[in-house]
């Protein structure tokens with residue numbers, strides 16, 4: 591029988607991101623080491639941690655996953671620090687298409703999962719924010735998960751957090767931890783970032799890790815406030831807006847406890863939902 595260790599120290603790195611890729615990578619590598627020295631076994635970087643976030647930057651900074659400079663750094667950092675590393679996201683080029691992609695590396699430095707943002711961030715809020723990732727990016731069409739000590743971890747990216755269907759598919763696949771690298775902004779961040787993470791955690795009875803870049807002074811201004819939420823929907827760690835690492839010792843047994851005590855998944859009325867719709 592597979593042995594599941596239920597306790598896991600996680601670290602979310604809210605790194606500062608500028609226009610210089612080399613500096614972004616060096617900074618991320620330094621922070622990963624810091625997270626490891628604080629005992630973290632599962633470490634995540636934020637969305638677009640190696641480049642500014644914006645449609646005019648995606649093709650300029652895009653890299654292949656195979657042997658690109660960002661992949662090389664992530665593989666080395668995972669191996670040297672003997673951690674599971676969720677490499678935030680970076681713009682990927684593959685077959686002349688661009689994606690917003692998350693890669694995951696095991697303690698041997700091997701690539702064990704990739705996930706391409708499924709729901710592209712296309713919104714238009716007058717006097718707030720207009721953004722259209724689909725001008726440049728193609729969407730991914732697959733779920734992606736991996737295991738840390740027998741614990742299943744699922745991946746989503748930023749805008750994906752808004753889509754309950756995606757998180758539910760992971761829950762139905764027995765995921766216990768969802769990781770969302772995500773750069774929410776100064777319009778939607780304050781009102782939605784915490785709430786959406788708590789909602790996904792509560793309705794799927796999973797831990798939710800939301801990892802933002804630190805707030806920049808110009809360009810796309812990320813909200814920050816990276817967060818760890820438990821399967822009761824309670825926020826157990828939250829960053830402010832600057833560069834910071836947040837930690838938590840999570841116990842995935844808590845997912846089982848909530849699932850047993852409030853068994854909403856076995857109580858779903860899937861027998862009537864479809865007929866009511868018709």
Ligand SMILES: NC(=O)CC(=O)C(=O)O
Pocket residue numbers: 711747748749750752772773774775778779782
């Ligand atoms: N940047 C995103 O993908 C999502 C976001 O900022 C939002 O949903 O709001």
